[in-house]
Amino acid sequence: MMFQPVVPASGYTGWTFLQRTRETQMEAFSSSPVLQRETDYFREHIAEVKSAEDLVNDRRLLTIALGAYGLEDDIDHKAFIRQVLEDGTLKEDALANRLADKTYAQFSRAFGFADLGGLTGTSGFADKIIARYEERSFEIAVGEQDDAMRQAMNLERGLNDVVKGSEGTDARWFSVMGSPPLRSVFETALGFPPGFGAVDLDQQLVQFKERAESVFGTSDVAELAEPEAREKIVRIFLARNEIGNVSLGVSGASAALTLLSNAGSLYR
Incomplete structure (x- = not known):
């Protein structure tokens, strides 16, 4: 078992x-x-x-x-x-x-x-x-209970792989954009709407870099892979994910205000 x-x-x-x-x-x-x-x-x-x-x-x-x-x-x-x-x-x-x-x-x-x-x-x-296999298998088991948690767990290894495998800010962002798990975390944390992936690729790159600079204080993927920055990404990702999955039994506006109030410190 x-x-x-x-x-x-x-x-x-x-x-x-x-x-x-x-x-x-x-x-x-x-x-x-x-x-x-x-x-x-x-x-x-x-x-x-x-x-x-x-x-x-x-x-x-x-x-x-x-x-x-x-x-x-x-x-x-x-x-x-x-x-x-x-x-x-x-x-x-x-x-x-x-x-x-x-x-x-x-x-x-x-x-x-x-x-x-x-x-x-x-x-x-x-x-x-x-x-790597054991780590990923554990993440899959966690994801069966909470998929957002699985995506958050993948962030450290995923960003480290990008930094090791690519050179230059743009190349690294293209690698992030080409990795479904990483892309999902960043799209959620940066507040991109559904369907953002259909936008012209070069325009996506511009938007990812601009919003990362605004929200995280840097658009350098190597800096975002550092522990403190990575933890901030996770906090914002999980907060936004919860807001997006508010129970239907609660007023969406009321629940969102409550979550944002409780998570206000996440953005500092």
């Missing part, structure tokens, strides 16, 4: 509890027999994988490889994943570089089949992928 994360409340109250207990809950979650069986298999066999074909032909290994990067929904798209891995990321026209979601490039780069001849047998590789 899998350990079920405890999330006693929504919004920032639930977030602070989760942060206090995260390490203990993660330990219990990672010790679940089902999860341990799969991660042990990955640790024992991943070094035998020498090519993208080897990886996609072993569903148990591929499940953890994709899950570590939040790409688990692609488990049945073997030909697509194989091409992402075989193209690598060094060529401008590589498939991963042409996709809007830059997670595929991170995934391809991590396994390095095309870029570096394969990294699956290198020291620490299995542990790195497993750690």
